[in-house]
Amino acid sequence: MGIRLLLIILAVGAVYIMVRRYLVRARKTSVNRQKNVAENMVRCEVCGTFLPEREALERGSLFYCSREHLDQASHDKS
Numbered sequence: 001m002g003i004r005l006l007l008i009i010l011a012v013g014a015v016y017i018m019v020r021r022y023l024v025r026a027r028k029t030s031v032n033r034q035k036n037v038a039e040n041m042v043r044c045e046v047c048g049t050f051l052p053e054r055e056a057l058e059r060g061s062l063f064y065c066s067r068e069h070l071d072q073a074s075h076d077k078s
């Protein structure tokens with residue numbers, strides 16, 4: 001009798017922990033998704049293509065979509 005009650009308490013506790021873990025993970029996932037949507041978009045100085053800041057090549061305060069355009073911009077200046 002006492003062992004059965006103990007088993008029920010353990011089972012309820014395990015379910016409670018699993019549900020809590022699931023809820024925490026679901027909340028973290030939705031926060032990450034919001035961060036991606038709010039990501040900064042920058043414009044390539046050469047061709048005007050918009051791309052995410054983390055994929056762009058940065059030099060000074062200017063951004064470029066590719067190595068090619070970064071080199072092209074430096075050739076134009078000199």
Ligand SMILES: [Zn+2]
Binds near residue numbers: 064066
């Ligand atoms: Zn470009």
